[in-house]
Amino acid sequence: MQASQWPEKLSFVRAVTDDTSPGACDFLAFYTGLSKGRVKDAMNKGAVWLQRKGSGRIRLRKASFRLRKEDILELHYDPKLLSMDPPIASCLQDYKHYSVWFKPANLLSQGTDFGDHGSLLRQAETYFNPRREAFLVHRLDREAAGLMMVAHSKKAAGRLSILFSEHRVVKRYRVEVLGMPENNEGAISQPLDGKTAVTRYRIISRNPEADTSTLEVEIETGRLHQIRRHLACIGHPVMGDPRYGAGNKDGKPLRLTACELAWRCPFTGNERVSSLKNEEDGDRGPGLRQGVKA
Structure with missing residues (x-):
């Protein structure tokens, strides 16, 4: 079949x-009917999958496989999607078993069937030399910016996932909202x-003047688009x-930033805190404060 006969x-x-x-x-x-060049590009960007008998479904990137x-x-x-030039995440702290990243707005946390080059996980996989595996242990909406942890082994992913599932990671967000809540603090x-x-x-x-408020938000659960x-x-x-x-769509990006993570390291037992420096960092880039307590 000729390429022109395929839908876009x-x-x-x-x-x-x-x-x-x-x-x-x-x-x-x-x-x-696609050219080999287009197929190779799609493979490199994670849009090709292989399922072999007795094995799981994996992305296939090697053209000569x-x-x-x-x-x-x-x-x-x-x-x-394949032609998109994704924003670049920044590795802020490397703990070997896992790392802390600043994910900019409009970068996916992980890829889809149609590719992973525009995702934090793929950028984390290719960032280190030698390369490391990268596993997702929590999520952040594509439109949101902020701090994320990435595990670099199944063991680390398991331990970190337990921390998140048992609500032993404090996640704080800085959010600009329309209007002014009546109470200075509250729970939904x-x-x-x-x-x-x-x-x-x-x-x-x-x-x-703008009829907006800036909130610090914590979530005890992690439902889809909860905040x-x-x-x-x-x-x-x-x-x-x-x-x-x-009334909140003003043509500007989503004003929601994951600004702080606090947890006890599952490998050393140290309490750790990663926090963006100030309320503007979510727009400007990954300024960071680090804290460690034995």
């Missing part, structure tokens, strides 16, 4: 029927998606939120 965005899945198949790139180019009978090869091709406990959800906030500053949904439901949506609230 496509998902292709095909099983290998014999052991004489060519390399993965040649195989995909033949059956999709030899296929076997019964291999299942997938290509999820979105030229618009409206269930989300049928599950318990608790968001606590306190007012840091008010701007009567954004909870603040919108009390009539004070996050400024710049493209999805939730009314």
